[in-house]
Amino acid sequence: MRLSVLSSLLIGTLALGGCRSSSPADALAIAPSRDVTSSVTPSGPIPSANVGVKAPVASKGAPAPTATDTIAIPSKQQVLAWAGSPAQTNSVLANMPPATPVAAPTLRPTLAPEADRALGGRTRVYAHRFSDAKPINFGKITPRHYAVHGVDVSRWQGDIDWPKLRTQGANFAYIKATDGGDHLDPMFRTNWRKAKEAGLKRGAYHFFYWCRVASDQASWFIRNVPRDPDALPPVIDVEWNGESSCKRRPSPEKVREKMQVFMDMLERHYGKRPIIYTAPDFYDDNLRGAFTSYPFWLRAVAQHPSKVYPGRNWRFWQYSGSGLSQGVDGKIDLNVFHGSEDEWHRWTANDGA
Numbered sequence: 001m002r003l004s005v006l007s008s009l010l011i012g013t014l015a016l017g018g019c020r021s022s023s024p025a026d027a028l029a030i031a032p033s034r035d036v037t038s039s040v041t042p043s044g045p046i047p048s049a050n051v052g053v054k055a056p057v058a059s060k061g062a063p064a065p066t067a068t069d070t071i072a073i074p075s076k077q078q079v080l081a082w083a084g085s086p087a088q089t090n091s092v093l094a095n096m097p098p099a100t101p102v103a104a105p106t107l108r109p110t111l112a113p114e115a116d117r118a119l120g121g122r123t124r125v126y127a128h129r130f131s132d133a134k135p136i137n138f139g140k141i142t143p144r145h146y147a148v149h150g151v152d153v154s155r156w157q158g159d160i161d162w163p164k165l166r167t168q169g170a171n172f173a174y175i176k177a178t179d180g181g182d183h184l185d186p187m188f189r190t191n192w193r194k195a196k197e198a199g200l201k202r203g204a205y206h207f208f209y210w211c212r213v214a215s216d217q218a219s220w221f222i223r224n225v226p227r228d229p230d231a232l233p234p235v236i237d238v239e240w241n242g243e244s245s246c247k248r249r250p251s252p253e254k255v256r257e258k259m260q261v262f263m264d265m266l267e268r269h270y271g272k273r274p275i276i277y278t279a280p281d282f283y284d285d286n287l288r289g290a291f292t293s294y295p296f297w298l299r300a301v302a303q304h305p306s307k308v309y310p311g312r313n314w315r316f317w318q319y320s321g322s323g324l325s326q327g328v329d330g331k332i333d334l335n336v337f338h339g340s341e342d343e344w345h346r347w348t349a350n351d352g353a
Contacts, residue, residue: 123199125341128169130334133322141304143319146336148172148344152205152318155187157328162191162198165327171344172201172337174235174297174316177225180209181216184224192226201348203232205277206262211246214258218265233272233352235297236262238286239279252286263294272351275315280308295352297335314338315352 128149143149149169153160154176165173173195176185188204195202204225208217225234238259250258263274277297278287297316300308305317316335323334337344347353 122345123171123201125171125344126167126169128334129325130169131324132320132334133324133331134320136302136320138304138319141306143317143334143336146317146338147341148337148339150174150200150316150335150337151323151325152176152333152335153187153191153328155185157187157330157332160191160194161327162194162200163327165325166198166200168325168327170200170325170327172203172232172335174203174205174232174335177204177206178217178221179207181212181220188224196230201230201232203234203275205235205237207237208259208262209246210250210255210258211248214261215265218262221266222269227270229351231270232348233275233295234266234270235275235277236266237277239277239282240285255286256290259291273353275352277316277318283309283312315347 125148128144130149148171150172151165151170152174173191175188175191175195177188177192178184192202192204204221206217206221221234236259238255259276263276266274273294275295275297276287276291277299279299283298295315296309296312297318298305298309298312298314299318301318301320302308305312305314315338317338318333318335320334321331323332325332337347339347
């Protein structure tokens with residue numbers, strides 16, 4: 001990154017400025033799939049916090065914004081909690097001065113919905129109540145034939161009412177975490193925490209940049225996404241981005257090589273085999289017949305995945321980018337799990353295996 005020191009003003013006492021970093025957009029400049037999703041444009045007010053990190057936001061099929069994204073700088077303790085290994089954390093904490101004792105505030109405990117505290121620890125599966133701004137006739141097999149529905153979200157969904165979204169049928173959520181090697185979705189940490197508090201199963205996804213080193217991207221994801229044993233397997237989002245300044249088009253062999261490096265690092269760190277999210281055009285160019293031992297999350301917003309990706313087994317189907325639900329202002333991506341309610345419970349209990 002390029003660093004520059006903000007001007008300091010000396011008036012009686014010395015005030016120190018902060019650091020600023022920036023990096024060019026570096027995803028792939030290829031025409032994106034026409035199966036666009038709701039992460040292309042904001043559907044409501046976009047929260048921000050002050051940090052001064054200018055970085056492209058490349059979401060699924062989305063043009064990189066030109067404005068400066070703002071991300072909250074965590075405290076020293078927060079960095080330890082989110083980024084460090086246990087050994088690093090223990091070393092730093094051992095050398096920190098003891099904290100001054102203070103009276104603990106009285107907090108109201110966060111409770112899952114009443115119906116969730118039953119049935120042998122299984123989390124309740126809510127029937128979906130979503131609607132769609134652009135409904136599609138999928139034919140004989142529709143999303144309604146699947147028992148477990150969920151969503152994927154990013155900063156574009158703004159401030160989400162997670163308990164309300166859950167009762168509308170969002171039993172799981174995949175949350176945008178990182179892009180490339182230096183961008184963190186400014187709503188990731190808030191969404192990560194609140195989704196779990198509301199009782200959803202949640203996982204994180206990374207938007208892959210084709211002009212960045214795969215190992216750097218994996219390290220960036222690992223630095224920002226906690227290793228939570230209750231989380232869903234991590235996701236690598238691979239697709240073409242036509243709005244990027246990067247003009248290089250890797251060969252299918254190079255695409256798969258970079259993906260493998262990234263996925264191997266995540267699997268070693270999290271202990272769960274990553275899921276591959278992709279779109280029809282990228283799949284046709286690079287992934288037919290590849291990665292047969294990996295679970296797939298497929299975007300198919302006009303036809304059933306069996307028609308768009310013939311012969312490919314899949315775990316999640318993103319069937320809409322124009323979903324509507326209470327708890328979210330504007331549109332949201334809608335998904336289903338490929339299996340029954342019992343299969344969902346078994347799959348999540350086995351870490352996605």
